[in-house]
Amino acid sequence: MLVVIAGGTGRLGTAVAGRLVEAGHRVRVFSRGLTPRPALDPRVEVAVADVRDPASLPPVLAGASVVVSAVQGFVGRGGATPANTDRDGNVALVDAARAAGADVVLVSLVNASPESPLELGRAKAAAEEHLRRSGVRWTIVRSDAFTQAWVALLEQTSKNGRPVVFGRADNPVAWVDVEDVADVVTAAVLDGSLRGRTLDVCGPERLTLGQLALAVMRRGGVAGRPRRVPRPVLHVAARTVGVARPVLGRQMRAALAMDVMQPADDAATRAALPGLAGRGVSEVLGLRRR
Numbered sequence: 397m398l399v400v401i402a403g404g405t406g407r408l409g410t411a412v413a414g415r416l417v418e419a420g421h422r423v424r425v426f427s428r429g430l431t432p433r434p435a436l437d438p439r440v441e442v443a444v445a446d447v448r449d450p451a452s453l454p455p456v457l458a459g460a461s462v463v464v465s466a467v468q469g470f471v472g473r474g475g476a477t478p479a480n481t482d483r484d485g486n487v488a489l490v491d492a493a494r495a496a497g498a499d500v501v502l503v504s505l506v507n508a509s510p511e512s513p514l515e516l517g518r519a520k521a522a523a524e525e526h527l528r529r530s531g532v533r534w535t536i537v538r539s540d541a542f543t544q545a546w547v548a549l550l551e552q553t554s555k556n557g558r559p560v561v562f563g564r565a566d567n568p569v570a571w572v573d574v575e576d577v578a579d580v581v582t583a584a585v586l587d588g589s590l591r592g593r594t595l596d597v598c599g600p601e602r603l604t605l606g607q608l609a610l611a612v613m614r615r616g617g618v619a620g621r622p623r624r625v626p627r628p629v630l631h632v633a634a635r636t637v638g639v640a641r642p643v644l645g646r647q648m649r650a651a652l653a654m655d656v657m658q659p660a661d662d663a664a665t666r667a668a669l670p671g672l673a674g675r676g677v678s679e680v681l682g683l684r685r686r
Contacts, residue, residue: 399585400460400498401425402447402489403467404440405433407544408503411578412464413440416585426456428474447485448476453492462585463493464501465523470516470646471545477642478519486523490530499533499591501584503577506538506596506660513653515646524594533591535584540598540660543571543680546605549647550612550622557618562651563627565605570598570659573675583669595669596662601676605654608677615681627652 399416401409404425410433413423417437425436428446436442445452447467457463467489469481486502493500505512508520527534550559580597584590603611609622625633630648638645666672677683 397461398422398424398459399462399464400457401464401466402445403427403465405431405436405442406466406468407433407542407574408578408581409464409466410436411575412466412581412585413437415578415582419582419586424456424460428476447489448480450488450492453488454495457492457496457498460493460496460498462499462501463489463496464503464581464585465489466503466581468516469519470650471643478516478646481519482516483519483522486520487526490523490527490532494530494532499535499588500527500530501535501537501581502527503581504536504538506540506598507657508538513656514650516650517653533588535590535592536594537577537581537584538594538596538660539577540570540572540596541654542574542577543599543608543677544574546571546608547612547681550609553623554612555623557613557616558620559609559612559622560625561606561609561622562625562630562648563605563655565609565624565651565655567655567657568602568604568659569608569654569657570600570602570662571608571677571680572597572599573673573680576673576675579672580665580669590668593668595665596660597665597672598660598662599676600674601678602659603677605651611677611681611683615683627655 405427424441426443426445443456445456469476504520553560634648
């Protein structure tokens with residue numbers, strides 16, 4: 397079986413590709429020319445294509461049984477945005493997969509909806525709706541916020557080891573280990589009985605953004621508290637600085653949204669996939685061992 401992974405050079409795509417190759421499947425990953433992660437298994441085929449360019453997709457999807465979408469435009473590399481990548485790019489990918497006769501596993505976001513306070517949540521919801529209406533056999537994996545991605549964002553804002561925390565940062569989030577998401581995506585690829593299902597996946601340790609920042613500081617041996625941008629200032633900055641620097645603006649708006657978003661629950665997914673691991677933030681950061 398050939399599995400093609402869009403966005404396959406990222407952290408999640410690399411992890412899924414490795415699992416599928418180990419299971420004996422042929423895997424092809426593609427991205428818009430980004431350098432593959434060093435962890436990508438050398439047995440994986442690497443191709444160049446861009447979900448924002450529909451004409452580039454048919455050659456890389458040829459012969460695929462399952463297409464996985466692990467694309468994301470939140471961090472904005474190469475001009476990617478939630479609108480042109482997570483919404484429009486996924487629409488193009490689903491249409492190309494339908495033409496190739498392949499199933500689709502779409503990686504989405506917990507609480508994705510047209511009314512989401514997150515631009516990414518609205519874009520993913522539009523992609524989900526298109527997939528459900530496409531006639532393609534599908535599975536949707538909805539993930540909570542990746543622990544590793546938000547730790548990296550916090551580290552990028554650090555000064556003397558103290559990261560910047562936006563907003564109130566007091567709403568618990570079930571930060572999820574990328575490796576746990578990869579386990580669910582891999583199961584969705586291989587288990588045809590999961591077609592037509594939406595699988596939420598969350599982490600077992602609920603921490604606020606402020607607590608996550610403190611955990612990052614603890615790992616670095618830094619005392620004190622994170623630096624903070626109050627919510628009123630953040631609103632103004634998102635409308636000013638965030639316009640000139642769109643990626644920073646998305647991060648600011650995401651922090652505002654995380655102040656009010658409801659926690660997700662992945663009990664149904666764990667019932668469907670018994671034995672699914674669940675590493676909390678402390679384990680991902682090496683602060684606590686199993």
